[in-house]
Amino acid sequence: MILTALGLMSGTSLDGVDVAMIETDGRQIKALGPSGYRAYTAAERSLLREALADAVQIERREARPGRVRDAEHVVTAAHAEAIAAFLAQNRLMPEDIDIVGFHGQTVLHRPERRLTVQIGDAAALAKAVHIPVMHDFRAADVDFGGQGAPLVPVYHRALAQSLSRPGPIAVVNIGGVSNITYIDGDDVLIACDTGPGNALLDDFMHRTTGQAFDQDGRVAEQGTPDEAWIAGALALPFFALPPPKSLDRNDFAALRLGDASPADGAATLTAFTAAAIARIAPLLPKPPASWIVCGGGARNHTMMRMLRQRVAPASVESADALGWSADAIEAQAFGFLAVRGMKGLPLSYPTTTGVPFPMTGGVIARP
Ligand SMILES: Nc1ncnc2c1ncn2[C@@H]1O[C@H](COP(=O)(O)OP(=O)(O)OP(=O)(O)O)[C@@H](O)[C@H]1O
């Protein structure tokens, strides 16, 4: 049966809430609908940053220390607003939607302690929007010893079904953290986080220039990467580990650049992200022949150029260039995952998160 889902994603970049509509039976994509976006205000974003800092002390999933509880209210309200605006703009009624896939906002990810915390009150959201809400997508995977991330690979595989590109194909998402899905024919699906995405660069830009991010990679383009610093950072044990593996947004936050100018610092961090993505290739069964990049990093021309240099002669294309929506893919993915969860289909596999057997997930809150 084909269901209509709305997927919602509030990613590690802390920039806002993406919404996207998808019609699917959980295996194939029947149609992709419109998408929308509700940015966090500067005040909301700084509250989320404080919540991330306070979340470090969390030991039980339900705990909401310090600013985490206030942040949870803000996250829930922002998602309710995002859905209301999306329905109004597209002249849709709540009854037109079968299920909402609500990822929430990750504030702490410690799979080695069987702990991953996404804030957002699904029961309150279901009541506010009058639609059933599926949430807690990562919990079952982590409970069974999986990484709990990344979860988009099953959706990348569904998207790639209609793609004619030489394989193996690597779909890379450059959000706050970067992750990769490796697809080789119908049977091989491997995934992991590769290292930093935009979060380190965004934090550096914020600190040194007051800008939220390096628009189109223009600042990095003016600078020179510090290759010795990058080689030192890539020597961290994480980068030598084979998939599956995952990261917390702030796992590399302690890395410091010293006195770099904004241009050289941005160039170094952009090159670090590209180099960390390319570093996964020797840990995969074969080097990918076609790289497809989604997430906000696909708009950073300097990052795309640096990735091209590092994976040559393989091709590197932006998801938008294929007619996929680089910005909406993760939100579409959580709509798709909600339908898979309703049908008891796996969200993750031993080769994507390290879970011991294919694992479904998600919990439904009803209005
Ligand atoms: N035009 C642009 N030029 C350069 N960078 C951009 C541009 N647009 C977006 N970005 C970068 O992309 C980031 C947002 O990416 P995205 O929306 O994929 O993140 P996310 O949803 O938080 O991701 P994830 O959950 O995968 O970590 C911004 O913080 C910024 O660093």
Ligand SMILES: CC(=O)N[C@H]1[C@@H]2OC[C@@H](O2)[C@@H](O)[C@@H]1O[C@H](C)C(=O)O
């Ligand atoms: C714990 C968590 O929220 N992880 C995010 C984060 O952002 C990118 C990367 O790290 C990825 O592993 C994951 O998100 C995507 C949507 C995923 O689960 O596939």
